[in-house]
Amino acid sequence: MKILVIEDERELSQNIVDYLSADDYLCEQAYNFAEAEEKIALYDYDCILLDLNLPGGEGLAILEEVKQRNVDSGIIIISARGALDDKITGLKIGADDYLAKPFPLSELSIRIYALMRRRHFSSNNVLRTNELEIDLLLKSVKSKGIPVILTKSEYDLLLYLIGNKNRVVSKNAIAEHLSGDMADMLDNHNFVYAHIKNLKSKLAEAGCTNCIKTIYATGYQWLD
Structure with missing residues:
Protein backbone atom coordinates (compact mmCIF):
# COMPACT_ATOMS: atom_id res chain seq x y z
CA MET A 1 0.00 0.00 0.00
CA LYS A 2 1.57 3.26 -1.13
CA ILE A 3 0.99 6.55 0.70
CA LEU A 4 1.95 10.15 -0.05
CA VAL A 5 2.43 12.31 3.04
CA ILE A 6 1.94 16.00 2.15
CA GLU A 7 3.05 17.80 5.30
CA ASP A 8 5.41 20.78 5.71
CA ALA A 41 1.27 14.21 -11.52
CA LEU A 42 3.99 11.56 -11.82
CA TYR A 43 2.94 8.74 -9.50
CA ASP A 44 -0.11 6.82 -8.28
CA TYR A 45 -0.92 6.47 -4.59
CA ASP A 46 -3.41 4.37 -2.67
CA CYS A 47 -3.81 7.11 -0.08
CA ILE A 48 -2.81 10.77 0.23
CA LEU A 49 -2.42 12.42 3.64
CA LEU A 50 -2.98 16.12 2.99
CA ASP A 51 -2.16 19.09 5.20
CA LEU A 52 -4.17 22.22 4.35
CA ASN A 53 -1.46 24.78 5.19
CA LEU A 54 1.39 24.33 2.71
CA PRO A 55 4.26 26.60 1.69
CA GLY A 56 3.56 27.87 -1.81
CA GLY A 57 -0.12 27.05 -1.99
CA GLU A 58 -3.32 25.87 -0.39
CA GLY A 59 -3.96 22.23 0.43
CA LEU A 60 -7.56 22.50 -0.73
CA ALA A 61 -6.23 23.44 -4.19
CA ILE A 62 -4.30 20.15 -4.24
CA LEU A 63 -7.51 18.35 -3.32
CA GLU A 64 -9.40 20.08 -6.13
CA GLU A 65 -6.67 19.17 -8.62
CA VAL A 66 -6.74 15.52 -7.55
CA LYS A 67 -10.49 15.36 -8.10
CA GLN A 68 -10.37 17.22 -11.43
CA ARG A 69 -7.71 14.80 -12.70
CA ASN A 70 -9.79 11.81 -11.52
CA VAL A 71 -6.85 10.53 -9.52
CA ASP A 72 -7.94 7.29 -7.87
CA SER A 73 -6.47 7.88 -4.40
CA GLY A 74 -8.09 7.91 -1.01
CA ILE A 75 -7.56 11.26 0.69
CA ILE A 76 -7.36 12.00 4.41
CA ILE A 77 -6.96 15.64 5.42
CA ILE A 78 -4.59 16.11 8.36
CA SER A 79 -4.66 19.69 9.59
CA ALA A 80 -4.38 21.86 12.66
CA ARG A 81 -7.34 23.80 11.40
CA GLY A 82 -10.28 22.94 13.58
CA ALA A 83 -12.84 25.10 11.81
CA LEU A 84 -15.97 23.26 10.80
CA ASP A 85 -16.03 25.16 7.50
CA ASP A 86 -12.64 23.72 6.47
CA LYS A 87 -13.77 20.20 7.27
CA ILE A 88 -17.03 20.61 5.35
CA THR A 89 -15.27 22.20 2.37
CA GLY A 90 -12.69 19.41 2.20
CA LEU A 91 -15.31 16.66 2.40
CA LYS A 92 -17.49 18.41 -0.20
CA ILE A 93 -14.57 18.63 -2.63
CA GLY A 94 -13.99 14.92 -2.22
CA ALA A 95 -11.79 14.08 0.78
CA ASP A 96 -12.61 10.72 2.36
CA ASP A 97 -11.77 11.64 5.95
CA TYR A 98 -10.52 14.49 8.15
CA LEU A 99 -8.21 14.17 11.14
CA ALA A 100 -7.42 17.23 13.26
CA LYS A 101 -3.94 17.69 14.73
CA PRO A 102 -2.68 16.61 17.11
CA PHE A 103 -3.70 12.97 16.65
CA PRO A 104 -2.37 9.59 17.80
CA LEU A 105 -0.45 7.88 15.01
CA SER A 106 -2.29 4.67 15.84
CA GLU A 107 -5.58 6.40 14.98
CA LEU A 108 -4.16 7.63 11.68
CA SER A 109 -3.05 4.10 10.82
CA ILE A 110 -6.44 2.55 11.54
CA ARG A 111 -8.21 5.27 9.54
CA ILE A 112 -5.97 4.53 6.56
CA TYR A 113 -6.73 0.83 6.96
CA ALA A 114 -10.48 1.49 7.17
CA LEU A 115 -10.36 3.74 4.13
CA MET A 116 -8.50 1.17 2.03
CA ARG A 117 -10.85 -1.59 3.18
CA ARG A 118 -13.88 0.46 2.12
CA ARG A 119 -12.43 1.48 -1.22
CA HIS A 120 -10.95 -1.80 -2.40
CA PHE A 121 -12.41 -4.66 -0.40
CA SER A 122 -16.08 -3.84 0.29
CA SER A 123 -15.42 -3.06 3.97
CA ASN A 124 -14.43 -6.67 4.72
CA ASN A 125 -11.60 -7.64 7.06
CA VAL A 126 -11.33 -11.08 5.45
CA LEU A 127 -11.11 -11.50 1.68
CA ARG A 128 -12.09 -14.69 -0.07
CA THR A 129 -11.16 -15.18 -3.68
CA ASN A 130 -10.67 -18.43 -5.55
CA GLU A 131 -9.13 -20.80 -3.00
CA LEU A 132 -7.64 -18.03 -0.86
CA GLU A 133 -8.65 -16.49 2.46
CA ILE A 134 -6.78 -13.29 3.32
CA ASP A 135 -7.01 -11.70 6.78
CA LEU A 136 -6.24 -8.01 6.25
CA LEU A 137 -5.70 -7.29 9.95
CA LEU A 138 -3.35 -10.20 10.54
CA LYS A 139 -1.86 -9.89 7.04
CA SER A 140 -2.10 -13.65 6.65
CA VAL A 141 -3.00 -15.80 3.66
CA LYS A 142 -4.50 -19.28 3.71
CA SER A 143 -5.59 -21.73 1.07
CA LYS A 144 -8.09 -24.36 2.25
CA GLY A 145 -7.04 -23.55 5.82
CA ILE A 146 -3.32 -24.04 5.14
CA PRO A 147 -1.06 -20.98 5.58
CA VAL A 148 0.60 -19.57 2.48
CA ILE A 149 3.87 -17.91 3.49
CA LEU A 150 4.56 -14.80 1.43
CA THR A 151 7.21 -12.11 1.63
CA LYS A 152 6.08 -8.53 2.22
CA SER A 153 6.47 -7.69 -1.48
CA GLU A 154 4.57 -10.81 -2.54
CA TYR A 155 1.75 -9.98 -0.11
CA ASP A 156 1.59 -6.38 -1.34
CA LEU A 157 1.56 -7.61 -4.94
CA LEU A 158 -1.24 -10.08 -4.18
CA LEU A 159 -3.44 -7.39 -2.62
CA TYR A 160 -2.68 -5.00 -5.47
CA LEU A 161 -3.75 -7.54 -8.07
CA ILE A 162 -6.89 -8.51 -6.13
CA GLY A 163 -7.76 -4.85 -5.57
CA ASN A 164 -7.65 -4.45 -9.36
CA LYS A 165 -9.25 -7.81 -10.15
CA ASN A 166 -10.33 -8.43 -13.72
CA ARG A 167 -8.33 -5.38 -14.84
CA VAL A 168 -4.97 -5.60 -16.56
CA VAL A 169 -2.25 -4.06 -14.39
CA SER A 170 0.83 -2.93 -16.28
CA LYS A 171 4.38 -3.87 -15.32
CA ASN A 172 5.12 -0.17 -14.83
CA ALA A 173 2.23 0.17 -12.38
CA ILE A 174 3.41 -2.86 -10.40
CA ALA A 175 6.99 -1.56 -10.30
CA GLU A 176 5.82 1.81 -9.03
CA HIS A 177 3.47 0.23 -6.48
CA LEU A 178 6.22 -1.94 -5.03
CA SER A 179 9.09 0.56 -5.24
CA GLY A 180 7.51 4.03 -5.25
CA ASP A 181 9.43 6.77 -7.02
CA MET A 182 12.53 4.52 -6.93
CA ALA A 183 10.98 2.70 -9.92
CA ASP A 184 12.22 5.51 -12.18
CA MET A 185 15.80 4.60 -11.28
CA LEU A 186 15.50 0.93 -12.28
CA ASP A 187 16.82 -0.19 -15.64
CA ASN A 188 14.27 -2.96 -16.16
CA HIS A 189 11.35 -4.81 -14.62
CA ASN A 190 13.17 -8.02 -13.75
CA PHE A 191 12.17 -7.70 -10.11
CA VAL A 192 8.51 -7.54 -11.18
CA TYR A 193 8.88 -10.76 -13.19
CA ALA A 194 10.60 -12.40 -10.21
CA HIS A 195 7.86 -11.42 -7.75
CA ILE A 196 5.12 -12.55 -10.16
CA LYS A 197 6.88 -15.86 -10.75
CA ASN A 198 7.40 -16.51 -7.03
CA LEU A 199 3.82 -15.52 -6.15
CA LYS A 200 2.39 -17.74 -8.89
CA SER A 201 4.53 -20.64 -7.70
CA LYS A 202 3.49 -20.32 -4.06
CA LEU A 203 -0.19 -19.97 -4.96
CA ALA A 204 -0.01 -22.99 -7.27
CA GLU A 205 1.60 -25.08 -4.53
CA ALA A 206 -1.31 -24.10 -2.28
CA GLY A 207 -3.84 -25.22 -4.89
CA CYS A 208 -4.68 -21.78 -6.28
CA THR A 209 -3.83 -22.17 -9.97
CA ASN A 210 -4.53 -19.92 -12.94
CA CYS A 211 -5.35 -16.93 -10.70
CA ILE A 212 -2.81 -14.62 -12.32
CA LYS A 213 -3.02 -14.28 -16.08
CA THR A 214 -0.10 -12.87 -18.04
CA ILE A 215 -1.16 -10.47 -20.78
CA TYR A 216 1.65 -10.50 -23.33
CA ALA A 217 3.61 -7.23 -23.54
CA THR A 218 1.08 -5.51 -21.29
CA GLY A 219 0.92 -6.79 -17.72
CA TYR A 220 -1.01 -9.09 -15.43
CA GLN A 221 -4.61 -9.75 -14.44
CA TRP A 222 -6.15 -11.35 -11.35
CA LEU A 223 -8.98 -13.67 -12.35
CA ASP A 224 -11.70 -14.05 -9.73
Missing part, protein backbone atom coordinates in the same frame (compact mmCIF):
# COMPACT_ATOMS: atom_id res chain seq x y z
CA GLU A 9 6.31 20.03 9.34
CA ARG A 10 9.27 17.76 8.65
CA GLU A 11 9.44 16.22 12.10
CA LEU A 12 5.75 15.31 12.04
CA SER A 13 6.06 14.04 8.47
CA GLN A 14 8.97 11.79 9.41
CA ASN A 15 7.17 10.53 12.52
CA ILE A 16 4.18 9.59 10.34
CA VAL A 17 6.42 7.87 7.80
CA ASP A 18 8.34 5.94 10.47
CA TYR A 19 5.14 4.75 12.12
CA LEU A 20 3.38 3.76 8.89
CA SER A 21 6.51 2.10 7.49
CA ALA A 22 6.53 -0.15 10.56
CA ASP A 23 2.99 -1.14 9.52
CA ASP A 24 4.41 -2.12 6.10
CA TYR A 25 3.13 0.91 4.17
CA LEU A 26 5.35 2.33 1.45
CA CYS A 27 5.56 6.07 2.13
CA GLU A 28 6.74 9.07 0.13
CA GLN A 29 6.89 12.69 1.26
CA ALA A 30 6.15 16.16 -0.10
CA TYR A 31 6.89 19.23 2.01
CA ASN A 32 5.33 22.00 -0.06
CA PHE A 33 2.71 22.73 -2.72
CA ALA A 34 5.06 22.34 -5.70
CA GLU A 35 6.47 18.98 -4.54
CA ALA A 36 2.96 17.69 -3.90
CA GLU A 37 1.79 18.71 -7.37
CA GLU A 38 4.79 17.07 -9.01
CA LYS A 39 4.43 13.76 -7.20
CA ILE A 40 0.68 13.53 -7.82
Whole structure:
Protein backbone atom coordinates (compact mmCIF):
# COMPACT_ATOMS: atom_id res chain seq x y z
CA MET A 1 0.00 0.00 0.00
CA LYS A 2 1.57 3.26 -1.13
CA ILE A 3 0.99 6.55 0.70
CA LEU A 4 1.95 10.15 -0.05
CA VAL A 5 2.43 12.31 3.04
CA ILE A 6 1.94 16.00 2.15
CA GLU A 7 3.05 17.80 5.30
CA ASP A 8 5.41 20.78 5.71
CA GLU A 9 6.31 20.03 9.34
CA ARG A 10 9.27 17.76 8.65
CA GLU A 11 9.44 16.22 12.10
CA LEU A 12 5.75 15.31 12.04
CA SER A 13 6.06 14.04 8.47
CA GLN A 14 8.97 11.79 9.41
CA ASN A 15 7.17 10.53 12.52
CA ILE A 16 4.18 9.59 10.34
CA VAL A 17 6.42 7.87 7.80
CA ASP A 18 8.34 5.94 10.47
CA TYR A 19 5.14 4.75 12.12
CA LEU A 20 3.38 3.76 8.89
CA SER A 21 6.51 2.10 7.49
CA ALA A 22 6.53 -0.15 10.56
CA ASP A 23 2.99 -1.14 9.52
CA ASP A 24 4.41 -2.12 6.10
CA TYR A 25 3.13 0.91 4.17
CA LEU A 26 5.35 2.33 1.45
CA CYS A 27 5.56 6.07 2.13
CA GLU A 28 6.74 9.07 0.13
CA GLN A 29 6.89 12.69 1.26
CA ALA A 30 6.15 16.16 -0.10
CA TYR A 31 6.89 19.23 2.01
CA ASN A 32 5.33 22.00 -0.06
CA PHE A 33 2.71 22.73 -2.72
CA ALA A 34 5.06 22.34 -5.70
CA GLU A 35 6.47 18.98 -4.54
CA ALA A 36 2.96 17.69 -3.90
CA GLU A 37 1.79 18.71 -7.37
CA GLU A 38 4.79 17.07 -9.01
CA LYS A 39 4.43 13.76 -7.20
CA ILE A 40 0.68 13.53 -7.82
CA ALA A 41 1.27 14.21 -11.52
CA LEU A 42 3.99 11.56 -11.82
CA TYR A 43 2.94 8.74 -9.50
CA ASP A 44 -0.11 6.82 -8.28
CA TYR A 45 -0.92 6.47 -4.59
CA ASP A 46 -3.41 4.37 -2.67
CA CYS A 47 -3.81 7.11 -0.08
CA ILE A 48 -2.81 10.77 0.23
CA LEU A 49 -2.42 12.42 3.64
CA LEU A 50 -2.98 16.12 2.99
CA ASP A 51 -2.16 19.09 5.20
CA LEU A 52 -4.17 22.22 4.35
CA ASN A 53 -1.46 24.78 5.19
CA LEU A 54 1.39 24.33 2.71
CA PRO A 55 4.26 26.60 1.69
CA GLY A 56 3.56 27.87 -1.81
CA GLY A 57 -0.12 27.05 -1.99
CA GLU A 58 -3.32 25.87 -0.39
CA GLY A 59 -3.96 22.23 0.43
CA LEU A 60 -7.56 22.50 -0.73
CA ALA A 61 -6.23 23.44 -4.19
CA ILE A 62 -4.30 20.15 -4.24
CA LEU A 63 -7.51 18.35 -3.32
CA GLU A 64 -9.40 20.08 -6.13
CA GLU A 65 -6.67 19.17 -8.62
CA VAL A 66 -6.74 15.52 -7.55
CA LYS A 67 -10.49 15.36 -8.10
CA GLN A 68 -10.37 17.22 -11.43
CA ARG A 69 -7.71 14.80 -12.70
CA ASN A 70 -9.79 11.81 -11.52
CA VAL A 71 -6.85 10.53 -9.52
CA ASP A 72 -7.94 7.29 -7.87
CA SER A 73 -6.47 7.88 -4.40
CA GLY A 74 -8.09 7.91 -1.01
CA ILE A 75 -7.56 11.26 0.69
CA ILE A 76 -7.36 12.00 4.41
CA ILE A 77 -6.96 15.64 5.42
CA ILE A 78 -4.59 16.11 8.36
CA SER A 79 -4.66 19.69 9.59
CA ALA A 80 -4.38 21.86 12.66
CA ARG A 81 -7.34 23.80 11.40
CA GLY A 82 -10.28 22.94 13.58
CA ALA A 83 -12.84 25.10 11.81
CA LEU A 84 -15.97 23.26 10.80
CA ASP A 85 -16.03 25.16 7.50
CA ASP A 86 -12.64 23.72 6.47
CA LYS A 87 -13.77 20.20 7.27
CA ILE A 88 -17.03 20.61 5.35
CA THR A 89 -15.27 22.20 2.37
CA GLY A 90 -12.69 19.41 2.20
CA LEU A 91 -15.31 16.66 2.40
CA LYS A 92 -17.49 18.41 -0.20
CA ILE A 93 -14.57 18.63 -2.63
CA GLY A 94 -13.99 14.92 -2.22
CA ALA A 95 -11.79 14.08 0.78
CA ASP A 96 -12.61 10.72 2.36
CA ASP A 97 -11.77 11.64 5.95
CA TYR A 98 -10.52 14.49 8.15
CA LEU A 99 -8.21 14.17 11.14
CA ALA A 100 -7.42 17.23 13.26
CA LYS A 101 -3.94 17.69 14.73
CA PRO A 102 -2.68 16.61 17.11
CA PHE A 103 -3.70 12.97 16.65
CA PRO A 104 -2.37 9.59 17.80
CA LEU A 105 -0.45 7.88 15.01
CA SER A 106 -2.29 4.67 15.84
CA GLU A 107 -5.58 6.40 14.98
CA LEU A 108 -4.16 7.63 11.68
CA SER A 109 -3.05 4.10 10.82
CA ILE A 110 -6.44 2.55 11.54
CA ARG A 111 -8.21 5.27 9.54
CA ILE A 112 -5.97 4.53 6.56
CA TYR A 113 -6.73 0.83 6.96
CA ALA A 114 -10.48 1.49 7.17
CA LEU A 115 -10.36 3.74 4.13
CA MET A 116 -8.50 1.17 2.03
CA ARG A 117 -10.85 -1.59 3.18
CA ARG A 118 -13.88 0.46 2.12
CA ARG A 119 -12.43 1.48 -1.22
CA HIS A 120 -10.95 -1.80 -2.40
CA PHE A 121 -12.41 -4.66 -0.40
CA SER A 122 -16.08 -3.84 0.29
CA SER A 123 -15.42 -3.06 3.97
CA ASN A 124 -14.43 -6.67 4.72
CA ASN A 125 -11.60 -7.64 7.06
CA VAL A 126 -11.33 -11.08 5.45
CA LEU A 127 -11.11 -11.50 1.68
CA ARG A 128 -12.09 -14.69 -0.07
CA THR A 129 -11.16 -15.18 -3.68
CA ASN A 130 -10.67 -18.43 -5.55
CA GLU A 131 -9.13 -20.80 -3.00
CA LEU A 132 -7.64 -18.03 -0.86
CA GLU A 133 -8.65 -16.49 2.46
CA ILE A 134 -6.78 -13.29 3.32
CA ASP A 135 -7.01 -11.70 6.78
CA LEU A 136 -6.24 -8.01 6.25
CA LEU A 137 -5.70 -7.29 9.95
CA LEU A 138 -3.35 -10.20 10.54
CA LYS A 139 -1.86 -9.89 7.04
CA SER A 140 -2.10 -13.65 6.65
CA VAL A 141 -3.00 -15.80 3.66
CA LYS A 142 -4.50 -19.28 3.71
CA SER A 143 -5.59 -21.73 1.07
CA LYS A 144 -8.09 -24.36 2.25
CA GLY A 145 -7.04 -23.55 5.82
CA ILE A 146 -3.32 -24.04 5.14
CA PRO A 147 -1.06 -20.98 5.58
CA VAL A 148 0.60 -19.57 2.48
CA ILE A 149 3.87 -17.91 3.49
CA LEU A 150 4.56 -14.80 1.43
CA THR A 151 7.21 -12.11 1.63
CA LYS A 152 6.08 -8.53 2.22
CA SER A 153 6.47 -7.69 -1.48
CA GLU A 154 4.57 -10.81 -2.54
CA TYR A 155 1.75 -9.98 -0.11
CA ASP A 156 1.59 -6.38 -1.34
CA LEU A 157 1.56 -7.61 -4.94
CA LEU A 158 -1.24 -10.08 -4.18
CA LEU A 159 -3.44 -7.39 -2.62
CA TYR A 160 -2.68 -5.00 -5.47
CA LEU A 161 -3.75 -7.54 -8.07
CA ILE A 162 -6.89 -8.51 -6.13
CA GLY A 163 -7.76 -4.85 -5.57
CA ASN A 164 -7.65 -4.45 -9.36
CA LYS A 165 -9.25 -7.81 -10.15
CA ASN A 166 -10.33 -8.43 -13.72
CA ARG A 167 -8.33 -5.38 -14.84
CA VAL A 168 -4.97 -5.60 -16.56
CA VAL A 169 -2.25 -4.06 -14.39
CA SER A 170 0.83 -2.93 -16.28
CA LYS A 171 4.38 -3.87 -15.32
CA ASN A 172 5.12 -0.17 -14.83
CA ALA A 173 2.23 0.17 -12.38
CA ILE A 174 3.41 -2.86 -10.40
CA ALA A 175 6.99 -1.56 -10.30
CA GLU A 176 5.82 1.81 -9.03
CA HIS A 177 3.47 0.23 -6.48
CA LEU A 178 6.22 -1.94 -5.03
CA SER A 179 9.09 0.56 -5.24
CA GLY A 180 7.51 4.03 -5.25
CA ASP A 181 9.43 6.77 -7.02
CA MET A 182 12.53 4.52 -6.93
CA ALA A 183 10.98 2.70 -9.92
CA ASP A 184 12.22 5.51 -12.18
CA MET A 185 15.80 4.60 -11.28
CA LEU A 186 15.50 0.93 -12.28
CA ASP A 187 16.82 -0.19 -15.64
CA ASN A 188 14.27 -2.96 -16.16
CA HIS A 189 11.35 -4.81 -14.62
CA ASN A 190 13.17 -8.02 -13.75
CA PHE A 191 12.17 -7.70 -10.11
CA VAL A 192 8.51 -7.54 -11.18
CA TYR A 193 8.88 -10.76 -13.19
CA ALA A 194 10.60 -12.40 -10.21
CA HIS A 195 7.86 -11.42 -7.75
CA ILE A 196 5.12 -12.55 -10.16
CA LYS A 197 6.88 -15.86 -10.75
CA ASN A 198 7.40 -16.51 -7.03
CA LEU A 199 3.82 -15.52 -6.15
CA LYS A 200 2.39 -17.74 -8.89
CA SER A 201 4.53 -20.64 -7.70
CA LYS A 202 3.49 -20.32 -4.06
CA LEU A 203 -0.19 -19.97 -4.96
CA ALA A 204 -0.01 -22.99 -7.27
CA GLU A 205 1.60 -25.08 -4.53
CA ALA A 206 -1.31 -24.10 -2.28
CA GLY A 207 -3.84 -25.22 -4.89
CA CYS A 208 -4.68 -21.78 -6.28
CA THR A 209 -3.83 -22.17 -9.97
CA ASN A 210 -4.53 -19.92 -12.94
CA CYS A 211 -5.35 -16.93 -10.70
CA ILE A 212 -2.81 -14.62 -12.32
CA LYS A 213 -3.02 -14.28 -16.08
CA THR A 214 -0.10 -12.87 -18.04
CA ILE A 215 -1.16 -10.47 -20.78
CA TYR A 216 1.65 -10.50 -23.33
CA ALA A 217 3.61 -7.23 -23.54
CA THR A 218 1.08 -5.51 -21.29
CA GLY A 219 0.92 -6.79 -17.72
CA TYR A 220 -1.01 -9.09 -15.43
CA GLN A 221 -4.61 -9.75 -14.44
CA TRP A 222 -6.15 -11.35 -11.35
CA LEU A 223 -8.98 -13.67 -12.35
CA ASP A 224 -11.70 -14.05 -9.73
